Every structure is written in C-alpha cells, then in structure tokens.
Amino acid sequence: MSLTSSSSLQVEWITAFTIAAGTAAIAMINLHIQKDNPKIVHAFDMEDLGDKAVYCHCWRSKKFPFCDSSHTKHHKQTGDNVRPLIVKKKET
C-alpha cells in the first residue's frame, strides 16, 4: 500500500471516528420509548406510590417509567454508570 493511499485511509478513519465521537456526544438518549410523543413527562402522586417506586433512568426499560434492570445490559454495551432513581417511604 503506497504512502498516499495509507495516509488517505487514515484520514478516512479519523473522519469516521470523529463523526462517531461527535454523534455519541449529541446522540439521543431515548431510542425506543413513545417516539410519537413529543414530550415524555411523568408525574406521580406520592400517596399512590406504596412503600417504594423504582424509576428507570436509562430509558431502556420495557416497563418504563419503572425500572426493569435494563440498565445492566446498557452498562455492558456502553460502560455507562446510569442506574435507577428510588423514591420510598422512610423505614419505620
């Protein structure tokens, strides 16, 4: 492989990875949930939550807005450290 074609190959891969890194930086968080809904806001009344509610924070749960441990698979795929949000009654 001549110098010019290997350096142009290098440029191609640098371009590709720059795009990839840039894309990762401005990528969507929600890839599958209610994509036809322009704004996904959830509101809960504390009185309705029972002793504890575990909310999904990784946007991969099949039971969204509740956690179904999909963050484990997301962590394996990406190394991400997102885990659920827990709202609970004080232990008495």
Next chain:
Amino acid sequence: MSLTSSSSLQVEWITAFTIAAGTAAIAMINLHIQKDNPKIVHAFDMEDLGDKAVYCHCWRSKKFPFCDSSHTKHHKQTGDNVRPLIVKKKET
C-alpha cells in the same frame, strides 16, 4: 473525479455514517455526571420531598438528580423527547 474515486468516497461516507449510527445506538447516556462513580443510584424518602420534586431524566442537568431544564437544550441538539420525572403530593 473518476468513477472509482467517487464511488470509494461514497463507501467512505457510508462507512462513516454506519459507524455514527451504530455509535448513536450504543452511545452512553451519561456524558458528564459523576463519571468516577461506577453506579449512580439515587434514593429519596417521600417524607423529605416537600410538596414536589422534579427529577432530571436527560442526564444533562447541572443540578442532577434534579431538573434544571437542560432537557430543552438537549432537545434542540437531538430532537429527543426526554423530559423530567415529577413526584408530588396530591393537590388538596
């Protein structure tokens, strides 16, 4: 530009965008928050929340885990539909 060089250019861009799309599909959600923390879990006692708590769901808030409306900028950048999670006392 000869046929071969334009088609190879095309291949390069297809490769770049495939990588970019693939990257977006497996991109991290949390880009900046507590990156030295292997698992970001938050737990709150309802009794401590006052009348309402608005939790960040886009992982861009400077007041994480609470919402600071950073989802608006994230929406403009990506078109994403993620918005906050609200836990509140029933209106009396």
